[in-house]
Amino acid sequence: MASRSRHLISAGEGLQRQLHLAILGLVVVVPYAAVGAAVWFLWNRWFSWGDLILLVATYIPIAAGVTVGLHRYFTHRSFETTRAVRLILAVLALLALEGTITQWVANHLWHHAHADTDDDLHSPIHGLWHAHVGWMFQNRQADPQAFGITRALLADRDIQRLDRRFGLIALISIAGVGPIGYLYGGWSGVASAILLGGVIRFFLVHHFTWSINSLCHAIGDRPYRSNDSSTDLWPLAWPTLGEAFHRTHHAFPWSARQGTAWWNDPSYAIIRLLAAGRLAWNIRLPTAAQYAAKREPGRQG
Ligand SMILES: [Zn+2]
Ligand SMILES: [Zn+2]
Numbered sequence: 203m204a205s206r207s208r209h210l211i212s213a214g215e216g217l218q219r220q221l222h223l224a225i226l227g228l229v230v231v232v233p234y235a236a237v238g239a240a241v242w243f244l245w246n247r248w249f250s251w252g253d254l255i256l257l258v259a260t261y262i263p264i265a266a267g268v269t270v271g272l273h274r275y276f277t278h279r280s281f282e283t284t285r286a287v288r289l290i291l292a293v294l295a296l297l298a299l300e301g302t303i304t305q306w307v308a309n310h311l312w313h314h315a316h317a318d319t320d321d322d323l324h325s326p327i328h329g330l331w332h333a334h335v336g337w338m339f340q341n342r343q344a345d346p347q348a349f350g351i352t353r354a355l356l357a358d359r360d361i362q363r364l365d366r367r368f369g370l371i372a373l374i375s376i377a378g379v380g381p382i383g384y385l386y387g388g389w390s391g392v393a394s395a396i397l398l399g400g401v402i403r404f405f406l407v408h409h410f411t412w413s414i415n416s417l418c419h420a421i422g423d424r425p426y427r428s429n430d431s432s433t434d435l436w437p438l439a440w441p442t443l444g445e446a447f448h449r450t451h452h453a454f455p456w457s458a459r460q461g462t463a464w465w466n467d468p469s470y471a472i473i474r475l476l477a478a479g480r481l482a483w484n485i486r487l488p489t490a491a492q493y494a495a496k497r498e499p500g501r502q503g
Pocket of ligand 2: 273277278310314451455
């Protein structure tokens with residue numbers, strides 16, 4: 203492995219850095235205020251069923267953009283798919299507002315290469331808050347030039363075209379639900395749809411995915427051998443669409459399945475559905491012998 207300085211880059215300097223911090227501050231802080239506003243709303247008048255359906259109907263595909271798209275497809279290449287599905291996964295991933303596809307993949311590959319060391323961008327050795335969100339305020343990112351997978355993304359015109367439109371897609375992610383709210387609730391529906399189906403959905407997707415970096419490197423079960431602190435934390439299985447089986451993931455990072463079954467790993471269920479429609483193939487899964495070889499002594503398969 204080459205030196206750290208070659209592969210960690212600055213997140214920007216001067217005005218660019220200030221702008222980055224201001225936007226990040228807004229992205230992290232505004233959703234907390236929105237949760238407060240939602241509680242106030244809830245006390246004064248219930249959200250409509252339309253708002254709740256909108257929340258779930260946007261949460262699942264956008265969270266899957268992160269788990270199936272960014273993580274299992276773009277980073278770990280655990281299955282192959284068509285160009286159309288690849289583009290849909292890319293757009294859904296950008297709607298989650300977790301940065302550009304190329305940078306997300308670089309940071310995550312870096313995490314697997316340096317888990318639990320000082321070089322790990324969200325290392326749990328610096329505390330849970332740092333691992334959860336604090337790391338994003340530091341002026342360092344993994345260099346996309348450091349990995350073959352991200353160099354391929356940099357050369358991919360589809361992906362770079364989408365990454366450059368990150369700001370526009372961010373705006374659609376929040377405001378796009380407003381017109382849907384108008385259809386079922388008029389102008390107050392616009393407000394409650396943006397609050398619940400936009401900002402709070404965005405808050406939930408962020409905190410559940412961030413909890414993989416924090417809680418799933420601190421609390422939980424360790425059924426497989428892996429050279430780091432990662433854990434399987436089953437109560438988070440559904441809201442993280444199966445990604446909370448993070449110990450299993452660190453043991454078998456290339457596997458399309460992280461949970462123990464399709465029902466506790468919704469991301470894997472989505473990949474199986476794609477496969478049933480002939481939209482996913484070459485799905486990589488550990489064999490029984492590979493699971494057995496890494497299982498901790500005394501654990502059942
Ligand atoms: Zn991890
Ligand atoms: Zn991973």
